[in-house]
Amino acid sequence: VIAVKNSCREATVDGPLKVSNGKAKPAGDPKGAKLKVSFFGPPLMTNYWVLDRGENYEWAIVGEGSGRFLWILTREPRPAADQRVGLIARAKSLGYDTDMLRYTEQPAR
DSSP: OEEEEEEEESSSTTSOEEEEEEEEEEOSOTTSOEEEEESSOTTOOEEEEEEEEOTTSSEEEEEOTTSOOEEEEESSSSOOHHHHHHHHHHHHHTTOOGGGOOOOOOOOO
C-alpha cells in the first residue's frame, strides 16, 4: 500500500489548507505507473496513471484510461510559460482534452 497525500488551499491562495489522505495500490503495470487510488476506502478505487514524467520527476502528467481526468503536476508552483505550454501539448498528444484544465492559483513569490 502506498500513502497518497494531496493538499491545496481552498478558495484563495491564503485560504485554509485542505489535505486529503488516501491509499494506493499497484494496478498490475510492471513499470509501476498505474495505480488504483482511494480517498474514501474500498470499493471506491480510481485509476491514477502516471502517463509521463520528467527525468528527475520535476513534473508529471497523471490521468486515467477514459481520458476524463487529467492532472499536470510540477514541483514549481509557477512553471515557466514554455514548460506549461509543452506539458499541455504533451497531454493533448496523449489523447486528453486539455480545454477543461483549471489552473491552481499560486501565491506570489
